[in-house]
Amino acid sequence: MEDIYPILAKHFLKDATIEEEALVAEFQRANPKEYQLLYTLWHSKNIKIHEFDPQNAWKRFVSNRSNRSAKVIPLFGNLRRTAAIAAVLIIGAFSLWYLAKVLQGPERYIVENKGNMTLEQKLDDGSVVWLNKGSSISYPKNFDGTTREIKLKGEAFFEVIEDVQHPFVVTADHSTITVLGTAFNVNSDKQHTEVTVMSGKVQVASMSKDTQIVLLPNQSTLATKEGLISRNTIDQNYLSWKTGQFEFRDTPINNVVAKLNTFYRDSLIMDPGKEHDCFLTAKFEQAPLHEVVDIIKITCGLSIKKYADHYKIE
């Protein structure tokens, strides 16, 4: 049997291949408790090891033992006077360090998805963020304020663990989104920030205008420089970049291709010189790209050429 532990280590670092993930899943099913404990220990941070010298300790032990009283001559008490002097120095140094730190602001994590796949990031409070390619989030190392603040550039789907005492606040280009516990998608660029809710309640506030709106499941709003535009219908495929599930109803082929590219890593290229008068009605659930291409080819009667890493629609 293959050694699971190096694979498990890679899995914890989110660096495992699909085949390796399958092995991990199998291991997890067979040993749920072990997996869970290893996960907990593995994800603890700030491990600082102090080297205690066993040679010196042994000498001290032997001398203590020969006293036969089973009493340790304490290091701790003898050190107190020295400690008092040291403390004054340390407090001074610490104040300076703390001042520097306060001026710097809190330390933050920055997670940037430079790859081609959706990146799943678990936060300290247990909430999970799925980052679309080319997107990034930043958040403080500890959520120790009254709110859990996250900054977003690009697109992400959030599954927020409920904590009524500490609202979860996402700041994007054009709006601030405040929730207690829910699942929602945010797609943001220089022109607009689009928020779509899957479950729970989400409050969206405009950055430029003093307006805000509360969204319920299957509602969406678009925030721009001009304020908020609420929408009664949502884009069926707002989460396709993450799920690979598409539903098109009389959708113009250009829009179809743009949507498909959010999941299929920009593998479809339209010939910009040509107009296509085709509307597609179809449903795909993580279909292999060649199947999707075949369906477009047949339905629209287009010629599509295959290249090493992409298809070109002509």
Place this chain on the structure above:
Amino acid sequence: MDDLSHDELFKEIFHGYYSPLCNYALKIVRNNALAEDLVQQLFLQLYEKKALLKVVQPERYLLRCVKFKCIDFHRTKSIKNEIPLNGIPDRSFDQSSDLKEEDIEPLLHYFASKLPPKTREVFLLSRNSGMTYKEIAIEMDISVKTVETQMGRALRQMKILLKAQNLLTIIPFL
């Protein structure tokens, strides 16, 4: 068993476990000298009673003893009002097979301290700095494959430790 073999066994255990146990205690009492004093005290008591000859799982036994010593220290100190007993939970010596929140940090430091030097260096770099395998490989001038092997080794050691603590035993519902 005669005294000589006890002394040999004892010395071996002392050298092997001293620093890891001090690291464990340090995470509870938060003072280097105090952690060392408590571990020294423990070893003196164990030596007098020749207790290590009798135990089946020395590692589990030692960890429980150190934990007890630390809690005991805090208990007596708090009576004299020298150190406030904040944040030191006073349950803990039960037989349950669950890893408690307050046990995670001490156990993890014990674990890391007990790793072979090279494995430990790789493990700490990965866990503390969040470096990728490639970055660690460059930093330590070793191959990515070696980093992978070392990380796997660390994780396997972690499992062995959990097993030795009886933490992986599933208690059946009767």
